[in-house]
Amino acid sequence: MSEATKQLSEDEGSGEAEDSARRLAMAIVEGAMDKKALSIEIIDVREKVDYTDYVVVMSGRSDRQVGAIAKGVQQHVKHTLGVHCLGVEGLPQGQWALLDFGDVVVHVFHEDTRGYYDIESLWMDAARLPTPPDETGAR
Numbered sequence: 001m002s003e004a005t006k007q008l009s010e011d012e013g014s015g016e017a018e019d020s021a022r023r024l025a026m027a028i029v030e031g032a033m034d035k036k037a038l039s040i041e042i043i044d045v046r047e048k049v050d051y052t053d054y055v056v057v058m059s060g061r062s063d064r065q066v067g068a069i070a071k072g073v074q075q076h077v078k079h080t081l082g083v084h085c086l087g088v089e090g091l092p093q094g095q096w097a098l099l100d101f102g103d104v105v106v107h108v109f110h111e112d113t114r115g116y117y118d119i120e121s122l123w124m125d126a127a128r129l130p131t132p133p134d135e136t137g138a139r
Contacts, residue, residue, distance in 0.1 A: 020103065021053040021054060021103035021104060022054075022129070023081065024054075024077065024081060024083060024101055024103055024104045025042050025053075025054045025056055025104050025129065026042075026129075027076060027077050027080050027081050027083075028056050028073050028076075028077060028099075028101070028104060028106055029042065029056065029131050029132070030076060030080070031072050031073040031074075031075065031076025031077060032056075032058050032069055032072070032073050032108075033132065034072055034076060035060075035065070035068050035069040035072040035073075036060075036065070036069075037058040037059065037060060037069045037108070038058065038059040038060070038061070038111060039057075039058060039059050039111075039114075040056065040057070040058040040131045041056070041057045041058070041120060041128055041131070042054055042055075042056050042128060042129035042131055043055040043056070043057065043120070043123045043126050043127075043128060044126055044127040044128065044129060045123055045126055047126075048123065048126055051105075052102070052103060052104060052105045053103045053104065054103065054104045054105075054129070055104075055105050055106075055107065055119070055123065056104060056105070056106045056107070057106075057107045057109070057114070057119050057120060058106075058107070058108055058109070059108075059109050059110070059111040059114050060108060060109070060110060060111065061110075061111055062094075062110070063093075063094025063095065063110060064094065066094050066095070066096070066097055066108050066109070066110050067091060067094055067097070069097075069108045070088065070091055070097040070099060070106075070108050073099060073106060073108075074088075074099065077101065083101060085099050085100065085101055086100045086101060086102055087099075087100040088100075094110065095109070095110045095112075095113045096108065096109050096110065096113055096117070107119055
């Protein structure tokens with residue numbers, strides 16, 4: 001059992017749909033960590049918006065790594081949960097990619113671009129789910 005899955009088991013919610021969205025968010029984190037994503041945050045937006053339950057934000061060090069993370073997340077989620085990504089935006093440019101999984105929206109930024117868009121500040125008051133530390137020790 002991976003660290004992300006262990007964390008999910010410790011933090012299980014009560015509803016089946018909530019559990020499904022949390023499980024999806026944690027699978028996304030696992031796939032991202034396999035590709036060495038940095039500074040991963042899972043933002044709980046269930047009480048804030050009606051189009052998704054969680055927003056996952058992460059960084060890559062280069063255009064190539066941003067693409068590899070996005071593709072790795074899609075493959076990992078498909079393989080582990082059988083869930084397909086509903087849509088992908090921004091991937092060819094490599095500075096940012098958006099992956100829409102319905103209950104979870106993923107933003108993969110080049111680390112230089114992430115600060116410019118500052119997605120996290122939009123949800124400053126939203127709860128965060130704990131994630132395992134990345135290779136730099138950041139959560």
